[in-house]
Amino acid sequence: MLLVIDVGNTNITLGVFEELNLKANFRLHTNTARTSDEYGLVLCDLLKAKNIRLEDITSVTIASVVPKIMHSLVSGIIKYLNITPLIIGIGTKTGIKVVTANPKEIGADRVVDAVAAYEIYGGPVLVIDFGTAITYDLITADGSFIAGVTSPGLRISADALWNQTAKLPEIEIAKPDSILAKDTVTSMQAGLIYGCIGQTEYIVKRMLHESKIENCRVVATGGLGKIIAESTNVIQVYDPHLTLKGLKIISEKNKGIK
Known part of the structure; x- marks a missing residue:
């Protein structure tokens, strides 16, 4: 079995x-x-909770945008799973050509999303990740990563x-029934959600x-992406597990490469 890990700024x-x-x-x-x-112990507990034996994990692949945790995370994997993980970075075979001004600046998570969207849904494709930051990445028909918006x-x-602000409360991030808000909470929710929908539609249309x-197919992922994807017709596919x-896919491309 393959264990894949996406280390983001928040989660x-x-x-x-197991196979596919x-x-x-x-x-x-x-x-x-x-x-x-x-x-190491957290990983072991999570796997055991799903009745996955530690010895059944044969490889690990990691994409990370948080360098500070990598030493502890990798050391824990080596110590408890006895596996040296593949870490996505410069030199990793991905099948995507990053042709921006400085390819090294493109985060591993964005490359991974681009690979998944291109391999699964075909190109050209614009992939949106509604994470800690919202990223919009454009991949051409020949698999070139040509532009990104953050x-x-x-x-x-x-x-x-x-x-x-002094008086605005902490609220649940949820889409209200109407943009015509009647109270403070729904007013804030409307501004956040409908503002994000408007941003998404404008950026997608402007990039294309x-x-x-x-x-160009538009594919979205990320925890809060479902709310936005369900509220606009510029997004054709919402795939919650796109990064995984x-x-x-990248792990398969790099089998046997050291």
């Missing part, structure tokens, strides 16, 4: 693949203070709204217009 998402089947998936809060033993995620915007790319699938 760590894990998946276990995503057998289990988990989500942890990203904690830079954990030791290698803590990460904006604050819904949680960042929400945190700023209630932390930088300026790139002159036609017949991308990690599996």
